[in-house]
Amino acid sequence: MLGNRQVPMKISIFLFPVLFILxxxxxxxxQWFSLNKVQSVNLSIALLATYLWLTELIPLYVTGFIILFLELSWLLPVWTEPRPKPIVFLSCYFSDTILLFLGGFVISQAISRYRLDERLAKIVLSQSRGSSFRFLLGIGLVTGFLSFWMNNTATAAMMLGLVMPMMARFPESSSFRKGILLLVPFSANLGGIATPVGTLPNVIGIGYLKERGLDFGFLTWMGFAVPVALTSILILILLIYYFYAKPEKDETFKHFTIATESRIFSNAEWFSISIIVITIFAWMTSDFHGIANGTIALFPVIVFFGTKLLSLEEFRSLSWDVLVLMGGGIALGKAMEETGLAKHFITSFSLNEHSLMFLFLFFSFMSLILSCFLSNTSVANLMLPITLGLPQELILPAALGATIGASLAMPFPISTPPNALAFGYGGIKSWDMAKIGGLISIVAWMIFVCLGGGILHISSIVDFSF
Structure with a gap:
């Protein structure tokens, strides 16, 4: 009987998207929203994509393909002249922004393949010398730094895999063990905001800005985001130490030592490090030499696979699904810009009448709240297209707020994949994660608004003067 009830329920779930199309x-x-025909179709596609992203009824990357299919087969045919060419939407799936993240994937793959991340972690953690605070400092900073360049989830998985066997000597009820399980995912989340390749919302945000002619350089991004990330991670470390390490009564930590890596670097490892350093340096100096970041990102792709430092199997294992998902989000935003749908809703809600500071606060806080319950990628794809409807001079602070705000929420196990990963180890409760995660989410948001906003203002990137 139960199985018979589930069948119509599944059918209704799959039929529900039809309600957005009809x-x-x-x-x-x-009639309802005073739209023209092409805007009406665009809204239908946007609502359908939002529903599929939020429910994950089908794989997220398939939704990326659905967006492209509907734009080419439904949106363009009802578009009156002048009608954009299909390449406007097709190019979103292999744009400079997508290439940038592809390069980040390859660097992350090389770091993992040659265990450079594990070497760095062991070197830093071996310097703790029996001090719980130094140990926390090492874990937090290494996790955050690796997350500058690697996928947040991969970073958290590697660090948890490295430190949790060391935690075996601590009972599951140990407050210090709980602190480690909270520090690793939160540091990975915060570290991701520091660079354009650190996390998906960053790349999506940069892609939207580029579509509006606002090319945000690699070094420019790091100039305001790295101080925000590092300051947030340091405060997180202090919070973890105060709540979980300081009251720890177990004396085991005094005898807690980590073996350093004694094996010397191989030629392949030195060559890999050189390629990574050259790529990062080229990204950071792109404002000076003028080569696009996406073009630079092709360098590690060509070298690592051309010299067979990375194999064909590793090429196939790259997160191509994520790139398609990102392409779908950018294509949806492009359609909302071209059809004028985003501008229509901005005008309807009178958001274009507010100051730069209000928009900066509003979009960052809305992204923060939504990301507590939804994936930061989904939130970025939901919020960023709306910012494109703003006047040109208002887009940058709104888009930056929506982008970074989406990565600052981490109060629940469902908030981010690193959170869920750490929660799966056991020993921490939802309340533990909500207490520290909620607190650091608000603190990090305030640091972003005050410190990040201050840097943007002082460097004349955004003029927040009233």
Missing amino acids: PAIFGYYE
């Missing part, structure tokens, strides 16, 4: 076919969106 109003556009029969012209109801045009």
Whole structure:
């Protein structure tokens, strides 16, 4: 009987998306929201994509393909002249932004392949010398730094895999063990905001800005985001130490030592390090030499696979699904910009009448709240297209707020994949994660608004003067 009940339920879940399409076919969106035909179709596609992203009814990357399919087969045919060419949407899937993140994937793959991340972690953690604070400092900073360049989830998985066997001598109820399980995912989350390749929302945000002619350089991004990330991680370390390490009564930590890596670097490892350093340096100096970051990102792709430092199997294992997902989000935003749908809703809500500071605060806080319950990628894809409807001079602070705000929320196990990964180790409760995660989310948001906003203002990137 239960199985019979589940069948219609599954059918209704799959039929529900039709409800987003029918109003556009029969012209109801045009009547309800005062839209033209092409905007009505665009809204239908956006609502359908949002539903599929939030419910994960189908794989997220498939939704990226659905967006492209509907834009080419439904949106363009109803578009009156001048009609954009299909390449406008097709190019979103292999743009400079996508290439940038592809380069980041390859660097992350090389770091893991040659265990450079593990070497760095062991070197730093071996310097703790029996001090719980130094140990926490090492874990937090190494995790954050690796997350500058690697996928947040991969970083958290590697660091947890490295330190949790060391925690075996601590009972599961140990407050210090709980602190480690909170420090690693939160540091990975915060570290991701520091560079354009650190996390998906960053790349998506940069992609949207580029579509509006606002090319945000690699070094420019790091100039305001690295201080925010490092300051947030340091405060997180202090919070973890105060709540979980300081009251620890177990004397085991005094005898807690970590063996350093004694094996010398191989030629392949030195060559890999050289390629990574050259790529990062080229990214950081792109404002000076003028080569696009996406073009630079092709360098590690060509060298690592061309010299067979990385294999064909590793090429196939790259997160191509994530790139398609990102392409779908950028293509959706491009359509909302081209059809004028984003501008229509901005005007309807009178957001274009507010100051730069209000928009900076509003979009960052809205992204923060939504990301507590939704994936930061979904939130970025939801919020960023709306910012494109703002006047040109208002887009940058709104888009930056929406982008960074999406990465600052971490109060629940479902908030980010690193959180879920750490929670799976056991020994921490949802309340433990909500207490520190909620606190550092608010603190990090305040640091971003005050410190990050201050750097943006002082460097004349955004003029927050009233």
